[in-house]
Amino acid sequence: MDVMVDDLQVHVEIYGKGFPLLLLHGFTGDASTWTPFCSVWGGHSKLIIPDIVGHGKTQMSEDLERYTIESAAGDLNLLLEHLEINQIDVLGYSMGGDLH
Structure with a gap:
């Protein structure tokens, strides 16, 4: 699904x-990184798997500030608000590990 987050x-x-689990991919990755785990982990968690700004199917931004860790984390927070998720576990690797 695609969600508008602060014009992105x-x-x-x-x-x-x-219970929701946010899965964050690393630099140059995308949501498909987590596909091998979905059938197992989805049995006990609601998996929320975004493509981080500029990756996968998420829109690229011409505003270079959108690519900072702080801005990307803010976008994830707005995404979770849109999905009405107030509490979540987080698992990320590489760049995705810096976003929580």
Whole structure:
């Protein structure tokens, strides 16, 4: 699904049921990085898997400030607000590990 977040179209995949788990890919990755884990982890968690700004199917921004860790983290927070998720576990690697 695509969600507008502060004038940026963000692509996010959602799988499973249970307490939400935000999965964040690394630099040059995308949501498909997590595909091998969805069938197992989706059995006990609602997986929220966005493409971070400039990656995968998420829109690129001409505003270079959008690519800072702080701005990307803010976009993720707005995405979670849009999805009405107030609490979440987070798992990320590489750049995705810096965003929480």
